[in-house]
Amino acid sequence: MADKILKELTLKIWRQKDAKSKGEFKTYKVHNISTGTSFLEMLDILNEQLVEQNEEPVAFDHDCREGICGTCSLFVDGRAHGPDDDVTTCQLHMRRFQDGATITIEPWRCGAFPVIKDLIVDRKAYDKILQAGGYVSVGTGGVPDGNAIPIPNDKAEEAMDAAACIGCGACAATCKNSSAMLFVAAKVSQLALLPQGKVEAARRAKAMVAKMDELGFGNCTNTGACEMECPKSISIEHIARLNREFLKAKFKD
Amino acid sequence: MSNFFTSSIGKKFIMSITGLFLILFLCVHLTVNLLLLFGADAFNAGCEFMELPVIKVIEPILALGFIIHIIWASVLTLQNQKARPTKYALRNQSKNCTWASRNMYILGALVLAFLVLHICNFWLDFKFGDVANETVTQYELVSQKLAQPVYGIIYIIAAILLGLHLSHGFWSAFQTIGFSNQIWRKRLEYVAYFFAFVFAIGFSVIALRFLIFGA
Numbered sequence: 001m002a003d004k005i006l007k008e009l010t011l012k013i014w015r016q017k018d019a020k021s022k023g024e025f026k027t028y029k030v031h032n033i034s035t036g037t038s039f040l041e042m043l044d045i046l047n048e049q050l051v052e053q054n055e056e057p058v059a060f061d062h063d064c065r066e067g068i069c070g071t072c073s074l075f076v077d078g079r080a081h082g083p084d085d086d087v088t089t090c091q092l093h094m095r096r097f098q099d100g101a102t103i104t105i106e107p108w109r110c111g112a113f114p115v116i117k118d119l120i121v122d123r124k125a126y127d128k129i130l131q132a133g134g135y136v137s138v139g140t141g142g143v144p145d146g147n148a149i150p151i152p153n154d155k156a157e158e159a160m161d162a163a164a165c166i167g168c169g170a171c172a173a174t175c176k177n178s179s180a181m182l183f184v185a186a187k188v189s190q191l192a193l194l195p196q197g198k199v200e201a202a203r204r205a206k207a208m209v210a211k212m213d214e215l216g217f218g219n220c221t222n223t224g225a226c227e228m229e230c231p232k233s234i235s236i237e238h239i240a241r242l243n244r245e246f247l248k249a250k251f252k253d
Numbered sequence: 254m255s256n257f258f259t260s261s262i263g264k265k266f267i268m269s270i271t272g273l274f275l276i277l278f279l280c281v282h283l284t285v286n287l288l289l290l291f292g293a294d295a296f297n298a299g300c301e302f303m304e305l306p307v308i309k310v311i312e313p314i315l316a317l318g319f320i321i322h323i324i325w326a327s328v329l330t331l332q333n334q335k336a337r338p339t340k341y342a343l344r345n346q347s348k349n350c351t352w353a354s355r356n357m358y359i360l361g362a363l364v365l366a367f368l369v370l371h372i373c374n375f376w377l378d379f380k381f382g383d384v385a386n387e388t389v390t391q392y393e394l395v396s397q398k399l400a401q402p403v404y405g406i407i408y409i410i411a412a413i414l415l416g417l418h419l420s421h422g423f424w425s426a427f428q429t430i431g432f433s434n435q436i437w438r439k440r441l442e443y444v445a446y447f448f449a450f451v452f453a454i455g456f457s458v459i460a461l462r463f464l465i466f467g468a
């Protein structure tokens with residue numbers, strides 16, 4: 001089936017020269033976009049247009065363009081990663097838009113993710129949370145024999161689901177409280193479920209939550225918006241586990 | 254336990270425990286109030302029960318529960334506002350979470366406003382006014398108030414607002430203390446809607462009864 005052509009689209013895009021300057025929305029038009037085009041390719045087309053007109057192209061983050069690196073952080077038409085559920089922006093296609101539509105594109109808005117330029121934000125805050133405890137530091141020896149460590153299948157599955165997190169930041173970006181709980185929960189859960197990670201579960205939960213609070217993320221009120229926007233469908237059941245791990249650790253102190 | 258109460262999950266824990274405690278109070282409150290539907294004797298007898306020493310001990314704890322819930326809610330909400338200094342120009346939240354979950358503070362504040370009115374309406378009279386002086390019975394006071402359309406309607410609206418607060422709050426409180434997983438989440442959500450419905454309808458029915466049939 002041949003792709004349809006969107007004759008004209010109006011793009012309202014946030015432009016900001018650098019971290020210090022005040023940004024503003026600029027409006028652009030793009031023409032004859034095939035519905036098979038990905039959202040980022042559409043932005044590439046706009047940028048070629050801008051370069052030809054001797055204008056500064058729009059800066060946006062991207063790398064793998066196949067939904068695995070988590071860098072393509074765009075807030076499109078009021079939703080993280082745009083109108084589709086369970087995808088990153090690079091997996092969003094223009095068939096989701098109508099001809100003649102106006103599309104609003106903003107960077108993540110979250111105090112802990114400051115804008116660096118245009119649509120690019122600094123997500124080092126998530127790295128800092130990981131550095132605070134998202135690792136295993138006990139000696140686990142060499143690679144063990146396949147079935148030497150018994151792990152129940154449901155635990156393995158849950159840990160694997162949590163491990164799917166790509167650190168994209170959509171959870172905090174979409175949360176009305178700018179809370180990073182889904183990200184932190186995914187990391188804490190993934191490790192707490194497995195024997196190698198369990199040993200340090202208490203210390204990890206406390207350290208990661210403390211870092212998250214210190215970096216100025218908000219307090220979770222269980223709205224569940226994060227899991228709806230998470231491109232990897234991480235469930236807020238992991239947040240319940242994080243709460244459990246954290247409270248257990250604190251009450252033991 | 255160091256800095257437990259300043260950590261985000263610690264603060265949430267306080268919200269959860271006080272919230273659940275307030276729900277417990279609502280259960281007792283609704284039960285006694287429903288006696289209004291069974292006539293003056295039943296309700297007045299229910300009010301006698303509320304004079305028992307146990308209840309006297311619980312009353313200040315209840316007030317404290319409210320105060321803590323409200324203060325912590327305000328602190329949390331303020332911090333959450335600050336966590337996003339620049340707001341989005343366009344937001345489409347109806348796609349990813351319920352209206353009640355987004356508006357807990359507004360719903361709570363409206364319930365609080367009602368609470369002030371409610372205390373002026375009844376509690377003061379029960380403790381220090383006409384009921385205490387035995388010039389009217391509890392039943393007379395309540396039924397005459399609720400038969401006035403303004404009050405009847407305000408009480409119904411407040412019951413619905415409270416129901417909305419709990420449609421999210423009840424489930425949320427369990428999630429906060431970590432009591433939820435794939436199976437329990439659905440169950441708790443249903444129980445939350447059930448509680449929200451019972452409180453909203455229960456309190457409304459009482460007001461409706463007096464609105465329609467008079468004191």
Ligand code: HEM
Pocket residue numbers: 220221222265266268269270271272273275276279322323326327329330357358359360361362363364365418421422423425426427429
């Ligand atoms: C009878 C009255 C009330 C009951 C039964 C009640 C119950 C609850 C419950 C069970 C929660 C969930 C706690 C959690 O998520 O862990 C909650 C949350 C909340 N309540 Fe109330 N509440 C009442 C009154 C109020 C008032 C008067 C206010 C504020 C002015 C308020 C503001 C809030 C806010 C902002 C939240 C969300 C905070 C959060 O989830 O962390 N509530 N309430």
Ligand code: SF4
Pocket residue numbers: 164165166167168169170171172182183186226229230231232233234
């Ligand atoms: S939990 Fe989901 S939304 Fe949050 S960073 Fe990980 S993949 Fe992105």
Ligand code: FES
Pocket residue numbers: 061062063064065066067068069070071072088089090091
């Ligand atoms: S560019 Fe890698 S996930 Fe979108």
